[in-house]
Amino acid sequence: MTIARLAGVDVQLNDEGFFVDPDQWTPEMVPQLAEEWGVPGPLTDQHWEVLNFMRKEYFEKGTGPTVRKLGKSADVSVGVKELYQLFPDGPAKLAARCAGIPKPKGCI
Amino acid sequence: MSDPKRLVILGAGTGGTLAANRLRKQFPPWELAIDIVDEDDDHVYQPGLLFVPFGLAAPDEIVRSRGAQLHDGITFHLNRVARVDVDANRVELGDGATLEYDVLLVATGAVLQPDETDGLLGDAWMDSVFTFYDMDGATALHDALENFTEGRLVVNVVDMPIKCPVAPLEFAFLADWYFTERGVRDAITITYVTPLDGAFTKPVASNALGSLLEDKHIEVVTEFNTGEIDNENKALVGYDGTEVPFDLAVIVPLHGGAPYVAESGDLGDELGFVPTDNATMQSMVRPNIFVLGDAADVPTSKAGSVTHFEGEVLVDNIASFLDGKPLEASYDGHANCFIETGFSKALLIDFNYETEPLPGHYPSRFGLPLLKESRINHLGKLMFQSFYWHGLLPGRDIPGIGADMPERGKATVDN
Known part of the structure; x- marks a missing residue:
């Protein structure tokens, strides 16, 4: 566990850089997170659609959406291929870090 | 005497069959009419599919008639579901026939895409x-x-x-x-x-x-x-x-939901699964629509054990709903499964929404070993098929195996 200072707030991150407490996240932290994790800038409306949908899903379902669900959601205007242009290492990894939520898990 | 209430169940797999049989036992036909729809008569014991490629199970050993698993007094419609009109409380079938319902149970599982x-x-x-x-x-x-x-x-x-x-x-x-x-x-x-x-x-x-x-x-x-x-x-x-x-x-x-879900207004989400309350199994779509098994979007595994444990809760809640009472039965996300590891050994895992798979024994201190390879778990997996056809589908309870996840017998782990 590490403490990172984001937008003037001390935030707990796990060893892989994911938020320990998604409630600590604020939108003001995103530019710094995006730069830190190598999201190619500048951040566009499409990036924000993805981040907002990931948080919405996490709080509704208890887990972030899969890549496929992101691609199919009416809240996100880009398909799966474009998602990889927005977040080249994969949305589950990069966008989840920027959205302040954990990675999707399996049952075991 | 008033007409019976009408329950229509879509899908005669694990969930639809066990729910139909349990509700048939609970309500006499003059209080509740039960209709169930499926597009074919092949009930596949799906865990058996894993063994077919290795010659450990033959196809005809794991398939039985869907209709034959249903108790008397349940009407089986061999038909495709075309769509559900959730506002009119009506199911439209592939041949143009319709079924009106007071309560609908969606149990059409997941399809391969x-x-x-x-x-x-x-x-x-x-x-x-x-x-x-x-x-x-x-x-x-x-x-x-x-x-x-x-x-x-x-x-x-x-x-x-x-x-x-x-x-x-x-x-x-x-x-x-x-x-x-x-x-x-x-x-x-x-x-x-x-x-x-x-x-x-x-x-x-x-x-x-x-x-x-x-x-x-x-x-x-x-x-x-x-x-x-x-x-x-x-x-x-x-x-x-x-x-x-x-x-x-x-x-x-x-995987996605059954194809008719996408044709049925706001019944399903992006993937065709039905938004469902994690605890009550009532859909978020309409109060008189319930969901069981793989068709639901609840955040646990799509697995037979989940359907089994959800089913006990669902049956209580459908009964309460029919009686106009609050839905009090609550599903905790309980799931368990045998995991074949080869060489006649298997693991057993047991978990719920809140608790990850832990070591110990199931269902109590003297039960099967958890999170550990053993021959007894392999035998458990093999024996389970018989219980599936003769216990789970007909709706029989097994002492000690309940819907709620047991904690006795498990190690405690600080997360």
């Missing part, structure tokens, strides 16, 4: 690219495995959610055993390719089982999102451009 992955249904499909998630695939894969003596076997989950999330891992374990028995294991590599960040993603299971893959010389590729199957060069191609070459690929295709 291989057409959603580019190239998956290409020239290599059923030649060097297979799935064992349906009977045709499992049967064809049996022949392919018999003829496979050297090269790269790749087992790939395209994306979650899938039915029985541990089955692909079990397939890799059984393949290791199968090729070892045939004396060709040294000439074959086995690679497990997953979109998740590990074969095991929960900390306790990962610690307990992480070395299994290494011991069995199964390679793991993580965080791989399959975008395409390259039929010519025989490779999985990720959305990020990386490739995993294969000689024989066993793919778990994308």
Whole structure:
């Protein structure tokens, strides 16, 4: 566990850089997170659609959406291929870090 | 006397059948009419599909008539569901007939969608690219495995959610055993390719089982999102451009809800699963629509044990709903499953929404070992099919095995 200072707030991150407490996240932290994790800038409306949908899903379902669900959601205007242009290492990894939520898990 | 209330159940698989049988026992026909719809009469014991490719189960041993599993007094319609009009409380069937309902139970499970992955249904499909998630695939894969003596076997989950999330891992374990028995294991590599960040993603299971893959010389590729199957060069191609070459690929295709869900207004989500209350199994769509099993979007595994435990809660809640009472029964996300690890051994895991799989014993201190390979768990898995047909589907209770996850007998772990 590490403490990172984001937008003037001390935030707990796990060893892989994911938020320990998604409630600590604020939108003001995103530019710094995006730069830190190598999201190619500048951040566009499409990036924000993805981040907002990931948080919405996490709080509704208890887990972030899969890549496929992101691609199919009416809240996100880009398909799966474009998602990889927005977040080249994969949305589950990069966008989840920027959205302040954990990675999707399996049952075991 | 007033007319009976009308319950229509869509899908005569694990969930639809056990719910119909339990509700038939609970309500006399003059209080509740039960109609159930399915498009074919083949009830497949789905856990058995894992064994077919290895010659450990024959197709006719794991399929029975759907109608024959239903108690008397349940009307079975052999028909396709065309759509549900959730405002008119009406189901439209493929032949144009309609069924009006007071309560609807959606139990049509998940369907395979291989057409959603580019190239998956290409020239290599059923030649060097297979799935064992349906009977045709499992049967064809049996022949392919018999003829496979050297090269790269790749087992790939395209994306979650899938039915029985541990089955692909079990397939890799059984393949290791199968090729070892045939004396060709040294000439074959086995690679497990997953979109998740590990074969095991929960900390306790990962610690307990992480070395299994290494011991069995199964390679793991993580965080791989399959975008395409390259039929010519025989490779999985990720959305990020990386490739995993294969000689024989066993793919778990994308899953979605039954096709009629998308034709039924706001019944389903993006993937065709029905938004459902995690605890009551009532849909978020309309109060008189309930959901059971793989068709629901609840955040636990799509698995028979889940359907079984959800079913007990659901039946109580449908009964309360019919009586105009509040829904008091609550499902805790309880799931358990035997995981075949090959060489006549298996693991058992038990968990719920809140508690990850823990070591110990199930269902109490003197029960089966959890998170640990053993022969007794393998026998448990084999014996389960008989219980499925004769206990679970008819709606019989088993002492000690309840809907709520048991905690006695388990180790406690501080997270």
